[in-house]
Amino acid sequence: MKKFLLLCLLLSSASFVDGEEVALSTESRIVLQAALAEFDLKNYDGGLSMLKELEKKTPDDPFVLNLIGAAYTKKKDFAAARPYFDHALAKVPNFFPAQFNLGELIFLERRYPEALEFFRQLLKANPNSELLQFKVFLCELQIGNTKGAEKAMNEIRYPPDTPAWYFARAIWEEKKGNHQKARELVAGARFIFGLKTTMFDDAFQDVGLDLR
Numbered sequence: 001m002k003k004f005l006l007l008c009l010l011l012s013s014a015s016f017v018d019g020e021e022v023a024l025s026t027e028s029r030i031v032l033q034a035a036l037a038e039f040d041l042k043n044y045d046g047g048l049s050m051l052k053e054l055e056k057k058t059p060d061d062p063f064v065l066n067l068i069g070a071a072y073t074k075k076k077d078f079a080a081a082r083p084y085f086d087h088a089l090a091k092v093p094n095f096f097p098a099q100f101n102l103g104e105l106i107f108l109e110r111r112y113p114e115a116l117e118f119f120r121q122l123l124k125a126n127p128n129s130e131l132l133q134f135k136v137f138l139c140e141l142q143i144g145n146t147k148g149a150e151k152a153m154n155e156i157r158y159p160p161d162t163p164a165w166y167f168a169r170a171i172w173e174e175k176k177g178n179h180q181k182a183r184e185l186v187a188g189a190r191f192i193f194g195l196k197t198t199m200f201d202d203a204f205q206d207v208g209l210d211l212r
Contacts, residue, residue: 039074044071055068063097066085066097100122108206134164137153138171142207166192170183
């Protein structure tokens, strides 16, 4: 779940938040894509070095700030990550990638009740987000609310637009000890969605499960 695919999808020439254009220059886009390539190779320090140089030129760019925060999150330096998400959101309050990554940071700090409330509030503003429904499901599991987790899982529509439906059920089956069924669900997701499943690959580890 801590992959950078979501950020890759946002590296277009411009994005819009509540009708406001958030521009991304050609130079910034090139550097961001190069940094993402380094992250894919697990060279987080190298990618961060690129981003920190870009930050000097564009200190208020929400894309740059968000990706630096995401990189620090990946390195588990949560104290360094949070100010970058806060800064991005101060510039563009409804910038979804930074909103989501801030919630992810809270989740990874294992403050599950707080993360649950955060994702629930974000889901109200994005009611069709399967990714947010999935995160609510994970939070409910982590606080031990089985009924709440099952309810959240069943709210992910089928057929889904993302791998969320499959991964939620795979985790649910793995929790019940149905290892083969869990593997089949993940395999089905990968067959249908291909590389889009990379965002969800860490979800088992995030909740203390091993699908290997």
